[in-house]
Amino acid sequence: MTGDDPRYGAEVRRRMATLAGAGDLPPGPGVVTARAGDREQGAEILLTGRVESRRLADLRFRAYGCPHFLAAASWLTGQLRGADRAALEGWDWRAAADALEVPPAKFGRLLTLQDAVRGLARNWPGAGESTV
Amino acid sequence: MEDVVYLDNAATTAVDPRVAEAMLECLGAHGDYANPSATSHAPGRRARARVEQARAEVAGVVGARPEQIVWTSGATEADNLALLGAARYHRPRGRHVVTSRTEHPAVLDACRQLEREGFEVTYLKPAEDGLVEAPQVEAALRPDTILVSLMHVNNEIGVVQDVGAVGRLCRDRAVLFHVDAAQGAGKLPLDVERDCIDLLALTAHKLHGPKGVGALCVRREPRLGLVPLLHGGGQERGLRSGTLATHQVVGMGAAFRIAAASMAEESARIAGLRDRLWEGLRRLPGTLLNGHPMRRAPGILSISFDDVDGESLLYELRGFAVSSGSACATTNAEPSYVLRALGRSDRLAQGSLRLSLGRYSTVGDVDAAVAAVGAAIARLRAVAPPRSPA
Numbered sequence: 237m238t239g240d241d242p243r244y245g246a247e248v249r250r251r252m253a254t255l256a257g258a259g260d261l262p263p264g265p266g267v268v269t270a271r272a273g274d275r276e277q278g279a280e281i282l283l284t285g286r287v288e289s290r291r292l293a294d295l296r297f298r299a300y301g302c303p304h305f306l307a308a309a310s311w312l313t314g315q316l317r318g319a320d321r322a323a324l325e326g327w328d329w330r331a332a333a334d335a336l337e338v339p340p341a342k343f344g345r346l347l348t349l350q351d352a353v354r355g356l357a358r359n360w361p362g363a364g365e366s367t368v
Numbered sequence: 369m370e371d372v373v374y375l376d377n378a379a380t381t382a383v384d385p386r387v388a389e390a391m392l393e394c395l396g397a398h399g400d401y402a403n404p405s406a407t408s409h410a411p412g413r414r415a416r417a418r419v420e421q422a423r424a425e426v427a428g429v430v431g432a433r434p435e436q437i438v439w440t441s442g443a444t445e446a447d448n449l450a451l452l453g454a455a456r457y458h459r460p461r462g463r464h465v466v467t468s469r470t471e472h473p474a475v476l477d478a479c480r481q482l483e484r485e486g487f488e489v490t491y492l493k494p495a496e497d498g499l500v501e502a503p504q505v506e507a508a509l510r511p512d513t514i515l516v517s518l519m520h521v522n523n524e525i526g527v528v529q530d531v532g533a534v535g536r537l538c539r540d541r542a543v544l545f546h547v548d549a550a551q552g553a554g555k556l557p558l559d560v561e562r563d564c565i566d567l568l569a570l571t572a573h574k575l576h577g578p579k580g581v582g583a584l585c586v587r588r589e590p591r592l593g594l595v596p597l598l599h600g601g602g603q604e605r606g607l608r609s610g611t612l613a614t615h616q617v618v619g620m621g622a623a624f625r626i627a628a629a630s631m632a633e634e635s636a637r638i639a640g641l642r643d644r645l646w647e648g649l650r651r652l653p654g655t656l657l658n659g660h661p662m663r664r665a666p667g668i669l670s671i672s673f674d675d676v677d678g679e680s681l682l683y684e685l686r687g688f689a690v691s692s693g694s695a696c697a698t699t700n701a702e703p704s705y706v707l708r709a710l711g712r713s714d715r716l717a718q719g720s721l722r723l724s725l726g727r728y729s730t731v732g733d734v735d736a737a738v739a740a741v742g743a744a745i746a747r748l749r750a751v752a753p754p755r756s757p758a
Contacts, residue, residue: 241686244683252683255747255751258750258751271753271756275675275715276713276714276715278677278715278718280752280753281753282753282754298751298752298753298754299751299752299753300675300677300748300752300753301677301680302677302679302680302683303679303680303683306680306751
């Protein structure tokens with residue numbers, strides 16, 4: 237019906253249709269959370285992941301923001317499954333910008349996403365311990 | 369058109385088939401297409417007669433005489449002619465203009481032009497209900513005030529200003545009074561004599577007429593001086609040069625005639641739809657009505673939803689043609705200045721929705737919108753993170 241809206245690419249429309257990955261994980265061993273952004277600024281996200289064998293076994297999101305931001309959060313949950321802590325520390329928002337054809341005016345919102353991903357790395361179980 | 373429920377009648381309306389038919393009569397080789405200024409021949413005189421009939425039809429809706437109507441390309445031009453034309457002409461009397469912060473950009477941008485030309489403009493802040501009352505205007509008047517401009521119906525929130533009270537105040541103080549009536553004329557009673565309105569901006573396309581035509585109703589007795597914006601053939605008594613678009617003018621006349629004939633009945637029906645819409649939506653948690661609850665135009669409903677991003681809400685409602693105060697949904701980079709002027713936060717302004725009803729809106733449209741908005745808000749709130757502890 238409005239699939240021709242040029243503001244939203246195919247991946248955004250696909251993600252918005254289901255918002256796959258939305259929700260929470262029950263608290264428990266290996267469950268880690270990170271929050272970033274501010275509703276007043278137009279974008280806020282809460283990520284909840286479950287770490288098993290030093291990798292993200294599951295990741296869920298809750299988000300407030302525009303369709304690009306919600307779709308990027310949904311996309312992220314699929315991309316980061318299986319990632320280790322080092323991958324989260326090095327994750328860069330540009331990957332989401334490319335995958336979802338996010339317009340430059342909204343790049344700032346993706347930085348919120350990056351903050352949350354790196355927050356997960358900081359809160360990683362045993363993050364204070366040496367990984368060497 | 370694609371299968372979209374159209375609830376954006378404050379932006380523009382579908383042309384009534386009766387209007388389109390009248391316009392077509394002025395377009396073809398056998399129609400009244402001649403230049404209405406070419407009265408030396410019969411086709412020109414026929415076109416002129418149609419233009420004058422339309423002039424009378426528009427004038428009649430606002431209590432004016434036909435000779436008070438000056439055709440323009442729309443309300444934006446009419447507003448510009450009123451503000452720039454009147455201020456420039458009356459500059460020797462003073463350089464102060466009063467308006468409100470919630471006027472249409474056609475007025476606000478014209479005021480900014482006046483400021484560049486050395487005028488001083490006072491922008492009144494409306495109350496939280498969107499109204500600007502006469503005492504507030506009175507307090508802003510100065511000995512050098514030459515013009516007050518106040519819209520009849522606000523295009524975003526639909527509140528109706530008491531232009532009669534402000535008009536009488538201005539008349540008593542010998543200050544010119546301009547009203548942008550783009551949203552209200554033909555839908556609510558308006559009378560330039562009773563309401564002491566010196567300049568009234570009108571448009572056709574908000575009233576199921578064509579885009580590209582409007583009018584400025586100008587007080588004639590005593591004559592009100594205006595400096596024209598356009599120079600050329602001296603049409604419209606020298607106030608608006610350019611060949612008249614007969615078919616557009618005829619369309620506007622027909623739109624106003626039809627609206628006048630059905631104003632009471634149609635306004636009541638549309639107000640009933642608006643109330644049904646509000647009754648359905650107000651049950652949603654965190655829903656706020658923007659603007660005065662009673663002094664409202666029949667067809668406009670503006671609502672803010674707490675904890676909902678406006679762009680995502682519009683995305684979810686893509687089966688509906690509606691407007692939002694969301695920055696990303698418009699060409700404007702800022703949240704709605706009208707809602708901000710009413711004291712709404714940026715977040716509430718962005719999470720706002722304007723649904724506007726018209727002649728072809730139905731109960732089915734309204735009920736579908738209520739269901740869709742409810743579902744969209746529930747979905748977006750369900751996915752939002754819980755509020756952080758303060």
